[in-house]
Amino acid sequence: MLHQEIRAGEAQVEDGGSGRHQSGAPKRPRLEDVAARVGLSTASVSLVLRGVPGPSERTRQRVLKAAADLGYQADRTASTLASRRSRLLGVMIDIRSPFHAELVEHLHTAAEEVGYDLVLSTLTRTRDERTAVDTLLAFRSEALILLGPTAPADALAVLDNKAPVIVVGRRIADTALDVVRTADDDGVRQTIDHLAGLGHREIVYVDGGKGVIATDRRRGYRTAMRRHGLGDHIRVLAGDHTEAAGERAARHLLDGGRLPTAVVAYNDQCAIGVLAALARAGVAVPGEVSVAGYDDDTLSRLSCFNLTTVSQSAREQARHAVTAAVERLDQDRAEPREVVLTPRLVVRGTTAGHG
Amino acid sequence: MLHQEIRAGEAQVEDGGSGRHQSGAPKRPRLEDVAARVGLSTASVSLVLRGVPGPSERTRQRVLKAAADLGYQADRTASTLASRRSRLLGVMIDIRSPFHAELVEHLHTAAEEVGYDLVLSTLTRTRDERTAVDTLLAFRSEALILLGPTAPADALAVLDNKAPVIVVGRRIADTALDVVRTADDDGVRQTIDHLAGLGHREIVYVDGGKGVIATDRRRGYRTAMRRHGLGDHIRVLAGDHTEAAGERAARHLLDGGRLPTAVVAYNDQCAIGVLAALARAGVAVPGEVSVAGYDDDTLSRLSCFNLTTVSQSAREQARHAVTAAVERLDQDRAEPREVVLTPRLVVRGTTAGHG
DNA sequence: ACCAGGACTTAAAGCGCTTTAAATTGTCCT
DNA sequence: AGGACAATTTAAAGCGCTTTAAGTCCTGGT
Numbered sequence: 001m002l003h004q005e006i007r008a009g010e011a012q013v014e015d016g017g018s019g020r021h022q023s024g025a026p027k028r029p030r031l032e033d034v035a036a037r038v039g040l041s042t043a044s045v046s047l048v049l050r051g052v053p054g055p056s057e058r059t060r061q062r063v064l065k066a067a068a069d070l071g072y073q074a075d076r077t078a079s080t081l082a083s084r085r086s087r088l089l090g091v092m093i094d095i096r097s098p099f100h101a102e103l104v105e106h107l108h109t110a111a112e113e114v115g116y117d118l119v120l121s122t123l124t125r126t127r128d129e130r131t132a133v134d135t136l137l138a139f140r141s142e143a144l145i146l147l148g149p150t151a152p153a154d155a156l157a158v159l160d161n162k163a164p165v166i167v168v169g170r171r172i173a174d175t176a177l178d179v180v181r182t183a184d185d186d187g188v189r190q191t192i193d194h195l196a197g198l199g200h201r202e203i204v205y206v207d208g209g210k211g212v213i214a215t216d217r218r219r220g221y222r223t224a225m226r227r228h229g230l231g232d233h234i235r236v237l238a239g240d241h242t243e244a245a246g247e248r249a250a251r252h253l254l255d256g257g258r259l260p261t262a263v264v265a266y267n268d269q270c271a272i273g274v275l276a277a278l279a280r281a282g283v284a285v286p287g288e289v290s291v292a293g294y295d296d297d298t299l300s301r302l303s304c305f306n307l308t309t310v311s312q313s314a315r316e317q318a319r320h321a322v323t324a325a326v327e328r329l330d331q332d333r334a335e336p337r338e339v340v341l342t343p344r345l346v347v348r349g350t351t352a353g354h355g
Numbered sequence: 356m357l358h359q360e361i362r363a364g365e366a367q368v369e370d371g372g373s374g375r376h377q378s379g380a381p382k383r384p385r386l387e388d389v390a391a392r393v394g395l396s397t398a399s400v401s402l403v404l405r406g407v408p409g410p411s412e413r414t415r416q417r418v419l420k421a422a423a424d425l426g427y428q429a430d431r432t433a434s435t436l437a438s439r440r441s442r443l444l445g446v447m448i449d450i451r452s453p454f455h456a457e458l459v460e461h462l463h464t465a466a467e468e469v470g471y472d473l474v475l476s477t478l479t480r481t482r483d484e485r486t487a488v489d490t491l492l493a494f495r496s497e498a499l500i501l502l503g504p505t506a507p508a509d510a511l512a513v514l515d516n517k518a519p520v521i522v523v524g525r526r527i528a529d530t531a532l533d534v535v536r537t538a539d540d541d542g543v544r545q546t547i548d549h550l551a552g553l554g555h556r557e558i559v560y561v562d563g564g565k566g567v568i569a570t571d572r573r574r575g576y577r578t579a580m581r582r583h584g585l586g587d588h589i590r591v592l593a594g595d596h597t598e599a600a601g602e603r604a605a606r607h608l609l610d611g612g613r614l615p616t617a618v619v620a621y622n623d624q625c626a627i628g629v630l631a632a633l634a635r636a637g638v639a640v641p642g643e644v645s646v647a648g649y650d651d652d653t654l655s656r657l658s659c660f661n662l663t664t665v666s667q668s669a670r671e672q673a674r675h676a677v678t679a680a681v682e683r684l685d686q687d688r689a690e691p692r693e694v695v696l697t698p699r700l701v702v703r704g705t706t707a708g709h710g
Numbered sequence: 711a712c713c714a715g716g717a718c719t720t721a722a723a724g725c726g727c728t729t730t731a732a733a734t735t736g737t738c739c740t
Numbered sequence: 741a742g743g744a745c746a747a748t749t750t751a752a753a754g755c756g757c758t759t760t761a762a763g764t765c766c767t768g769g770t
Contacts, residue, residue, distance in 0.1 A: 028517065030726060041750045046728060056748065076493040077432040077441070078726035081755045086432070095456040095475075096653075104450055105479040117490065120475045124460040135472070138431040139494075162383065243657055276659030279634075298451075299654075302598055304631030385756060396720045401758060411718065433756035436725045712770090719764070727755090734749070740742090 029070040037066040049074065080140055087116050089325055090141025090163070092132045092149065095122040098298045099314065100147050103168065106318030107145065114326050116142075137162060143325035153177075164328035166321050169312075171212045178324040179338040180317050184213055184294075185220030187310035187343035191264050191292045192224035194308075194345055198353040200262040200290060202233050206249040206274065208266030209240040217266055217294065235260070239270055246273020254281050259289055261354045268293035268300045268309055275305060275350065286352035296346055306349035316341050384425040392421040404429065435495055442471050444680055445496025445518070447487045447504065450477035453653045454669065455502050458523065461673030462500065469681050471497075492517060498680035508532075519683035521676050524667075526567045533679040534693040535672050539568055539649075540575030542665035542698035546619050546647045547579035549663075549700055553708045555617040555645060557588050561604040561629065563621030564595040572621055572649065590615070594625055601628020609636050614644055616709045623648035623655045623664055630660060630705070641707035651701055661704035671696050 031049075035042045040059065048055045048063040049072075055063070066072075080086040089111055093100040104120065111118050119139045121132040129151050136144055143164040149156060153175050159165050166178040188205075195203055205221040208214030218236060225234045237252060239245035246265055250273065253259055265271035271293030278285055285291055293300055296311035320339045327333040386404075390397045395414065403410045403418040404427075410418070421427075435441040444466055448455040459475065466473050474494045476487040484506050491499055498519040504511060508530050514520050521533045543560075550558055560576040563569030573591060580589045592607060594600035601620055605628065608614055620626035626648030633640055640646055648655055651666035675694045682688040 032726080042727075043729080043750055043752095044748085047749090050728085054748070059748080073489065073493060075436075075495065075726055077435045077495055078755090079728075080432045081430075081436055081757085082726075082728040084728085084755065095450065095459055096453065098451065101450040104477060105481075108477075108479055109481055119494075120477070122459060122463075122475070124463055126460075126464055134428065137428060139474075140430065140432055243659070247658065272657065272659065276657075279659070302627065302631075303602065304598070304627060304634070386758095387756080397757075398720050398722095398759080399718085402719090405758085409718070414718080430756055433725090434758070436727085437756075437758040439725065439758085714769090715767090717764100717766080719762100721760100721762080723759090723761105725756105725758085729753090730751100731753105732749105732751080734747100736747075737745085739744085 028075075029072045031072075031074075034063065034066050034070055034072050037070065038062045086140040086142055088119050088139060088141045089116050089322065090133075090136025090139065090144045091118050091120050092129065092136065092144065092146045093120055093122050094148065095124070097148075099295060099312065102314040103147055103318050103321075106315045107322060110319045110322035114322065116322070116326070133159065142329050145321050145325060164325060166324045166328075168317055168321050169213075171216065176336045178328070178336055180320045180324060180341070181339070182312045182317065182341045182343040184216035184343070185223065187294060187312075187345070188217045188220030188264065189224040189227075190343070190345040191294075191308075191310060192221060192228065194347065195262045195264070195290060195292070195351060196224075196228040196230065198290070198351065200354050201230055202235075202260040203230065203262040203264060204235045204237060204253065204260040206237045206239040206246060206263060206265040206270055208270070209238075214266060221264065233260075239266060241267050241269055243269050243273035243276070246270035246275075247277040248273070250274040250277030250281075254278075254283070259283065261288075262290040262292070262351070264292045266294060268295045268297035268307060271307055271309070271350075272299055272305060275307070286350050290351040290354065292351055300346075300348070308348045308351040309346050311344045311346050313341055313344060383430075384427045386427075386429075389418065389421050389425055389427050392425065393417045441495040441497055443474050443494060443496045444471050444677065445488075445491025445494065445499045446473050446475050447484065447491065447499065447501045448475055448477050449503065450479070452503075454650060454667065457669040458502055458673050461670045462677060465674045465677035469677065471677070471681070488514065497684050500676050500680060519680060521679045521683075523672055523676050524568075526571065531691045533683070533691055535675045535679060535696070536694070537667045537672065537696045537698040539571035539698070540578065542649060542667075542700070543572045543575030543619065544579040544582075545698070545700040546649075546663075546665060547576060547583065549702065550617045550619070550645060550647070550706060551579075551583040551585065553645070553706065555709045556585055557590075557615040558585065558617040558619060559590045559592060559608065559615040561592045561594040561601060561618060561620040561625055563625070564593075569621060576619065588615075594621060596622050596624055598624050598628035598631070601625035601630075602632040603628070605629040605632030605636075609633075609638075614638065616643075617645040617647070617706070619647045621649060623650045623652035623662060626662055626664070626705075627654060627660060630662070641705050645706040645709065647706055655701075655703070663703045663706040664701050666699045666701050668696055668699060 031042045031045050035045045044055055044059060045063050048060050049067060091107060093104060108118055119136060119141055121135045123132055129149060141163060145166045145168060148169045149167060153172050156165055156177055157175050160177055168180045171181060172179050207218055222234055225231060237249040239249050263274050265274055271291055274291055275285060278289060283289055293307050293309040296309045300307035300309045324337060386397045386400050390400045399410055399414060400418050403415050404422060446462060448459060463473055474491060474496055476490045478487055484504055496518060500521045500523060503524045504522060508527050511520055511532055512530050515532055523535045526536060527534050547558060562573055577589055580586060592604040594604050618629050620629055626646055629646055630640060633644060638644055648662050648664040651664045655662035655664045679692060
């Protein structure tokens with residue numbers, strides 16, 4: 001982990017200052033210090049440290065050693081300024097979303113592979129998208145990867161003039177933006193196929209409210225139901241993305257007398273609300289009623305839920321987002337591209353045969 | 356949200372280039388552009404934009420307008436380089452932790468109040484603490500706020516030579532580092548007090564494994580039990596921070612014949628495992644057995660769990676962390692400081708009277 | 711009129727690096 | 741030995757801002 005840092009600690013001695021707060025913080029070594037140590041110009045040192053071909057092997061070795069001895073670490077701000085490139089991809093996230101967490105993880109590895117770094121800026125209750133994006137821009141991000149932005153399409157289009165924008169996880173109608181997302185309707189279709197295959201016919205859908213995603217998923221439900229000849233059983237209950245909505249919907253069903261044999265919810269949170277309400281009413285899942293969610297949320301994996309759900313292939317989306325950014329930045333692709341991935345149904349324990 | 360960006364869009368016209376990818380990206384306006392527009396020097400513009408007193412009101416207004424017209428936004432990298440200050444606090448997080456998410460939220464507001472910005476660097480499966488911290492340093496963070504670091508104390512101490520380190524959420528024995536944390540033993544003590552007050556005597560504790568935090572909580576349990584004269588009932592079951600561990604522990608209790616009247620778990624994840632196992636065995640909670648966790652995790656708030664737990668006052672910890680950093684940076688405090696906050700018991704629905 | 715002093719402005723020198731053109735060194739022929 | 745050419749190395753000019761010392765202009769006072 002941090003152990004290697006000790007090398008840098010030794011270097012402090014050279015600086016004369018032992019304690020940080022004694023005679024001011026010991027200045028971090030600069031390129032010049034490394035250069036002086038090996039008796040070369042800063043230009044050569046810079047070349048070596050960046051792995052640019054040119055310097056002789058002997059020079060290379062000496063510089064590397066000197067840099068290591070001093071615990072030298074390039075100053076990003078200066079490099080960025082001088083090279084006119086930050087090699088930074090700005091990523092806007094909602095730090096509370098487990099799914100975003102997963103995306104970030106993969107974005108990191110994908111970016112690293114192509115020599116870019118990430119700078120994260122999160123939304124919070126008091127930090128809106130504009131602020132978050134401005135921060136990314138202030139850091140000179142070369143491209144903006146926005147996870148689930150809610151800003152209107154035209155605002156995003158304007159933003160795109162400052163730096164290529166890659167929208168992840170949200171459908172955007174006819175703009176020149178790059179978009180990476182999964183086919184939400186297809187995810188629900190797979191769920192319905194799965195349930196229908198198990199013999200279910202009365203499959204209720206708990207809606208996710210307004211928003212493109214909710215719309216797509218709802219459409220997926222309707223279309224799939226019809227395709228299975230279950231058009232007459234289509235039944236959409238109002239809901240949203242919360243657990244509370246799921247409970248409400250389930251209670252509604254319970255109060256209604258006859259229960260459907262399966263409930264598909266807009267997302268996992270909502271599905272869990274359904275599960276909770278059913279459990280409280282003593283309805284066996286998946287014995288009497290099957291339940292499915294969407295998102296493959298961390299929640300759904302908890303053994304106490306073990307929810308059948310739809311996974312959005314975070315890894316693939318992350319890779320495509322980074323690729324899109326790199327194509328814009330290094331291969332001057334000009335035409336926008338939309339990558340629509342197919343989600344994957346994850347069958348767990350809340351769905352079972354019926355009939 | 357992003358709507359205001361449109362102003363910047365208009366400015367593009369001046370640049371001659373309409374499309375981003377036509378004749379190269381339209382360069383973002385520089386200080387010089389703003390200065391030229393109002394016929395002043397860049398020095399004056401800089402002064403105005405930073406709110407430094409000096410420029411006349413007339414100048415101030417004109418500069419502000421010009422900057423707005425151009426959609427000017429200062430380049431952080433250049434400012435940092437020139438001023439030798441980044442006014443950046445580096446924050447190391449585990450992006451998958453809901454608790455860290457909460458801390459970050461409050462860190463943002465606390466930092467903003469004192470004129471600092473945050474730069475986040477997360478741990479992932481393939482990104483260790485060293486990498487995360489190096490990134491923060493490369494951005495020239497002036498101080499490092501590390502959320503739950505696992506690096507050994509001496510490594511952290513060395514790091515502290517590069518920039519003041521503030522450790523959050525972890526106890527560190529005698530170092531010169533600033534630490535902000537909550538009293539873990541006290542949190543468990545409060546839980547035990549609560550349960551004992553409800554008449555419980557047989558209170559089992561499911562352990563959290565090794566690590567300072569687990570140690571503190573376990574100690575809190577033991578001490579509190581003794582204080583209530585329940586020393587004979589002390590019973591610690593092996594476990595860790597996972598749901599699986601909770602289930603295992605609960606099954607062990609179920610197999611053991613007589614159940615305790617209350618189970619206190621190392622954390623919420625673990626507590627939820629306990630809940631799941633008990634539910635599966637048909638044991639009523641809190642009817643027959645009361646259960647409590649620790650962390651006030653998002654999970655614990657789900658209505659289907661509604662778990663009694665201990666909250667770590669994220670807001671307070673965040674504020675103290677930022678304050679500590681600012682004291683180091685702007686008020687040259689040299690003596691290390693440890694802030695130990697008192698956690699707060701959050702009584703929900705899994706604990707009830709007994710006896 | 712003339713000058714001190716206040717109110718503004720600005721020229722210019724960096725910050726720590728990258729990059730390009732030019733200089734230096736070394737090598738190999740003839 | 742002299743020169744061409746390749747291999748290295750480096751001087752120097754920035755990158756876009758901040759900052760400080762040094763102006764420039766007025767205002768009044770005398």
